Amino acid sequence: MPEFNADFRERLEELVRWRRDVRRFRREPLPDGLLDRILSVADLAPSVGNSQPWRVVLVETPERRQEIIRNFEVENLKAKGQYSGDQAQQYARLKLAGLRDAPIHLAVFCEDNPEQGHGLGRATMPETLAYSVVGMIQTLWLAARAEGVGLGWVSILRPEDVTATLDVRDSWRFIAYLCLGYPEEEHLDPELERHEWQQRTLTDERLFRR
Amino acid sequence: MPEFNADFRERLEELVRWRRDVRRFRREPLPDGLLDRILSVADLAPSVGNSQPWRVVLVETPERRQEIIRNFEVENLKAKGQYSGDQAQQYARLKLAGLRDAPIHLAVFCEDNPEQGHGLGRATMPETLAYSVVGMIQTLWLAARAEGVGLGWVSILRPEDVTATLDVRDSWRFIAYLCLGYPEEEHLDPELERHEWQQRTLTDERLFRR
Numbered sequence: 056m057p058e059f060n061a062d063f064r065e066r067l068e069e070l071v072r073w074r075r076d077v078r079r080f081r082r083e084p085l086p087d088g089l090l091d092r093i094l095s096v097a098d099l100a101p102s103v104g105n106s107q108p109w110r111v112v113l114v115e116t117p118e119r120r121q122e123i124i125r126n127f128e129v130e131n132l133k134a135k136g137q138y139s140g141d142q143a144q145q146y147a148r149l150k151l152a153g154l155r156d157a158p159i160h161l162a163v164f165c166e167d168n169p170e171q172g173h174g175l176g177r178a179t180m181p182e183t184l185a186y187s188v189v190g191m192i193q194t195l196w197l198a199a200r201a202e203g204v205g206l207g208w209v210s211i212l213r214p215e216d217v218t219a220t221l222d223v224r225d226s227w228r229f230i231a232y233l234c235l236g237y238p239e240e241e242h243l244d245p246e247l248e249r250h251e252w253q254q255r256t257l258t259d260e261r262l263f264r265r
Numbered sequence: 266m267p268e269f270n271a272d273f274r275e276r277l278e279e280l281v282r283w284r285r286d287v288r289r290f291r292r293e294p295l296p297d298g299l300l301d302r303i304l305s306v307a308d309l310a311p312s313v314g315n316s317q318p319w320r321v322v323l324v325e326t327p328e329r330r331q332e333i334i335r336n337f338e339v340e341n342l343k344a345k346g347q348y349s350g351d352q353a354q355q356y357a358r359l360k361l362a363g364l365r366d367a368p369i370h371l372a373v374f375c376e377d378n379p380e381q382g383h384g385l386g387r388a389t390m391p392e393t394l395a396y397s398v399v400g401m402i403q404t405l406w407l408a409a410r411a412e413g414v415g416l417g418w419v420s421i422l423r424p425e426d427v428t429a430t431l432d433v434r435d436s437w438r439f440i441a442y443l444c445l446g447y448p449e450e451e452h453l454d455p456e457l458e459r460h461e462w463q464q465r466t467l468t469d470e471r472l473f474r475r
Contacts, residue, residue, distance in 0.1 A: 056283055056451035059411040063276050067411050069267050070277070071309045071404060098468040099281045100403070103420055105455055105463040112473045119475055134388045142383070151386070162475075172463050173352070176361070176420045178344045183420045185392070186440070189399040193310070194281060196400075197407070201269040201277050210313055210386045210393045221475045230396070241266035245315055253315040253382050258308040263322045265329055265372075265431045 074196055077205030078153040078246060080236035089202060090159060090235070097195035102187035104172030109188045110227055114160040122220040123162075123212070123232065124154045130211045149250055152209045157234030162217060163192060164227035188230045195233075205238035284406055287415030288363040288456060290446035299412060300369060300445070307405035312397035314382025319398045319440075322431055324370040332430045333372075333422070333442065334364045340421045359460055362419045367444030372427060373402060374437035398440045405443075415448035 059067075094111065102108060114120055135146050154160070165188045167181075177183045196206045214229040247253045269277075304321065312318060324330055345356050364370070375398045377391075387393045406416045424439040457463045 193400040193403040
């Protein structure tokens with residue numbers, strides 16, 4: 056097994072720190088082959104029973120992208136309606152998606168009934184299939200960042216509508232809509248911290264002993 | 266923003282390739298401070314609304330560990346009962362958890378109703394809280410591996426029983442039980458491939474266009 060040294064670990068931590076949810080993209084396309092390279096690294100992610108249940112849809116047609124944008128705008132307006140006063144104004148100032156500028160749109164689904172893996176490891180927790188897909192997405196995020204490519208995860212969407220827009224199999228569960236592209240600006244702190252929506256809190260608050 | 270070069274990316278891909286689900290551990294404890302360091306990197310993972318909904322329980326008492334092992338053994342026997350003939354024999358030969366030897370046991374939960382984040386980003390998809398926890402786990406997995414530490418994700422457990430054994434809040438949803446420690450042996454291929462349960466398949470089979 057390869058040894059990873061302190062220098063590599065420092066760079067890895069830096070990568071994890073600089074992995075941001077990007078919502079401001081330059082429109083320039085990615086160089087040929089780069090997306091495939093990033094996806095091939097992500098595809099090495101772990102999965103329950105080695106089932107590899109992720110299904111990645113490259114959304115290319117302008118009509119479909121437009122429907123996704125409309126979906127986001129409707130749901131984002133509803134979400135804003137849940138807040139009042141200062142918080143509603145603050146919400147309105149946040150930029151929560153980069154759907155219009157990002158050159159790459161990926162919709163990620165989970166095959167909820169895969170043959171691959173023969174059901175191993177998921178009898179008591181079928182949700183581990185969806186969790187495997189998320190592990191792939193986090194790997195994709197880091198692999199993209201290592202190439203200077205930003206990723207933004209858009210969750211303010213109605214899953215049923217995304218599924219209808221993209222016309223996918225009934226057994227596919229919608230997990231995430233991802234925008235990828237070169238970031239327009241770079242920040243070490245999350246947008247939600249910078250705009251004082253929510254600071255991160257101390258790690259120790261999340262650790263318990265039993 | 267820091268630049269990551271080709272050499273780093275190569276090492277990162279190697280890390281992703283060598284990240285295995287480890288089920289054979291040496292019993293020796295981790296050096297002081299190492300677990301905290303790994304957890305502090307994992308804690309930088311993204312989360313919906315910056316909610317950081319992961320709750321990590323270090324399971325230390327022998328009685329509780331014993332109950333978890335019993336939980337696994339009961340559920341694993343049931344799972345084996347779902348297969349027949351050659352497949353049942355093959356299942357029986359697989360080692361699916363390293364609970365007895367791993368020096369560190371972590372139970373990971375999701376706070377399903379966190380104040381932090383003020384609900385942002387999860388109105389249409391509340392499951393993004395659990396997904397945030399999984400992103401943290403995948404980051405933990407890679408950070409551990411970069412330190413030479415193996416991780417095994419045990420999913421063959423009844424969540425209700427884990428929650429009862431560990432006596433945690435009602436609003437916490439059980440996500441994963443993780444074993445950590447130095448691996449007894451190193452492999453580039455997954456246990457499930459080596460024992461011919463399930464090979465990985467071609468990336469292209471999981472890519473679609475719309």
